[in-house]
Amino acid sequence: QHSIDPIVFFKICLVGYLNNIISDRKLIEYCSDSLSIRLFLGYDIDETLPWHSTISRTRQLYEEDIFEEVFQYVLNKCIDAGLVQGSTQSIDSCFVKANASMDSLEFKVPEQELDDYLKEVRHFSSIDKDQNPKRKVKHNKARKEQRIIKADKHTLKSIATRQKKWSREQDQRPGAKNKGSKYTSNKTHYSPVDPDARISVKPGKARKLNYYAQMGVDSDYQIITAIKADYADQKDNQCLQSLTEPIIKNLSSKAIEIENLLADAGYSSGENYAWLEDKGIKSYIPPHGTYKGGPENFTYHKEGNYWECPEGKHVTFRKQRIEKGTLKDLYLTKRSDCKGCPLKTACIGKQHEKKIMITAYREHYERNKERLRKRPRHKTERMKTIEPVFGTLTNFLGMYKVNTRGIQQANKCMLMAGAVFNLKKLLKYGRKPLKSVAKANKITQKSREDLVSKTNAFIRKIISDVSPYNFSKTILN
Known part of the structure; x- marks a missing residue:
């Protein structure tokens, strides 16, 4: 097919997102039937528009940097129009459907690729042992490292134990008593159609192949300052730094600095609090429920870096170590201090000394909690800023599903959706008010x-x- 003018390509993409059309085939049909859109694209009524395959191929050929420049250009226009305050940013995430089916999932194999070993680890349902995937793909797009099991034997054993009851009661593929249900995990399954798509796990929701849309929104006119695609098996606190850096970069081009960052508890971690403080940003992120601040009835003394128990004994700092990927401080008492203590049984049971393991970022947690106390409406402020934006994108601007495959292509789609959202805001609020009715009538x-x-x-x-x-x-x- 013939190539396409880059300007025409981005105009067609703009029409698609404005009309909530994600299919390239339907988009070309819609543009062909509309005289106003033909005029917008520069095509006469007897001229043939590009084929839908040309749109898909052109999207793949263009680098991500080009789409980022388009997003940045629209964002700069919004900044110039005074629609971006910049000092307060809200971040959040949502799942976006991937263009892949759960029926095409295949099992990851060990590096030695032994069929006998496969049957041993296929402990989830009988359909996995005896049958191939319901929808066998013609071409497996997954790389070799994406097909190999990277989980150790302990992890596989824990998955088998956790799902033993599930496999007994729901032996036929996802959903209770569904004839096609089976337990799926990113550690044991992959999609050969779109290897970058991940199985998302959320309480009360069915497991689906999704992408993770991470987004930052300004609190003034709800302008999107950064948006990116991420893997759906990531946690929010793993994405905070990679999301905040583009926000800082996009706003710094107009000499705007971030002062406050609002997010939900999913983004909380001591590393993130410390990283934001190093950047000079005040975090307003509720700590996760697992953070307790220290043992009950124990008093912390910052000067000597020790905890004091109710009996006046000191639990002194010994060393730092990483536990489950988190840096923690280890505090211990002396055996002689706990020997003969009247509270020993209730405090340490059969142990010989009191042991306290607490995050090494405790001071960052406490400073964040103090900021939250002084700003009690942070949750309402964040929700009214970013939740309507996600609702508009997923329901009206074509981000309810990614019609491409691969995380790079998904990132391009999300950047275009964000640029279109900002463009609509610019057209609505960026116009200069008319000084008189006569001037308005004249225009x-x-x-x-x-x-x-x-x-x-x-x-x-x-x-x-x-x-x-x-x-x-x-x-x-």
Whole structure:
């Protein structure tokens, strides 16, 4: 097929997102049937629009940097129009459907690729042992490292134990007593159609192949300052730094600095609190429920870095170590201090000394909690800023599903959806108010005259090309 003008390509993408159309085939059909869109694209009524495959191929050929530049250009226009305050940013995430089916999932194999070993680890349902995937793919797009099991034997054993009851009661594929249900996990399954898509796990929701949309929104006019696609098996606190850096980069081009960052408890971690403080950003992120601040009835003394028990004994700092990926401080008492203590049984049971393991970022947690106490409406402020944006994107601007495959292509789609959202905001709020009614009437009259003249010229051309006789002057005059 013929190539396409880059300007026409982005105009077609703009039409698709504005009309909530994600299918390239349906998008070209819609553009072909609309005279106004043909005029917008620069195509005459008898000219053929590009094929839908040309749109898909062109999207794949363009680098992500080009789509980022388009998003940045629209964002700069919003900043110039005074729609971005910049000091307070809210971040959140949501799942976006991937263009892959759960029925095409296949099992990851060990590096030695032994079929006998496969049957040993396929302990989830009988359908996995005896049958192939319901929808066998023609071409497996997954790389070799994506097909290999990376979980150790202990992890696989824990999965088997946790799902023993599930496999007994729901032996036939996802959902209770569904004939096609089976237990799926990113550690044991992959999608050969779209290897970058991940199985999302959320309480009360069915397991689906999704992408993770991470987004930052300004609190003034709800302008999107950064948006990116991530893997759906990531946790929010693992994505905070990679999301905040583009926000800082996009706003710093206009000399705007972030002062406050609002997020939900999913983004909380000591590492994130410390990283934001190093960047000079105040975090307003509720700590996760697992953070307790220290043992009950124990008092912390910052000067000596020790905890004091109710009996006045010191639990002193010994060392730092990483536990489950988190840096923690280890505090211990002496055996002689706990020997003969009247509270020993209730405090340490059969142990010989008191042991306290607490996050090494405790001071960062406490400073964040103090900021939350002084700003009690942070949750309402965050929700009213970012939740409507996600609702608009997923329901009206074509981000309810990614119609491409691969995380790079998904990132391009999300960048375009964010640019279109900002463009609509710019057209709605970025116009300068008219000083008088007379001026408004004058502009309206001028626009009407221009529209009439262009329409007449367009109709003249149609009649002169179609009719064997030149009736255009008689009809239009």
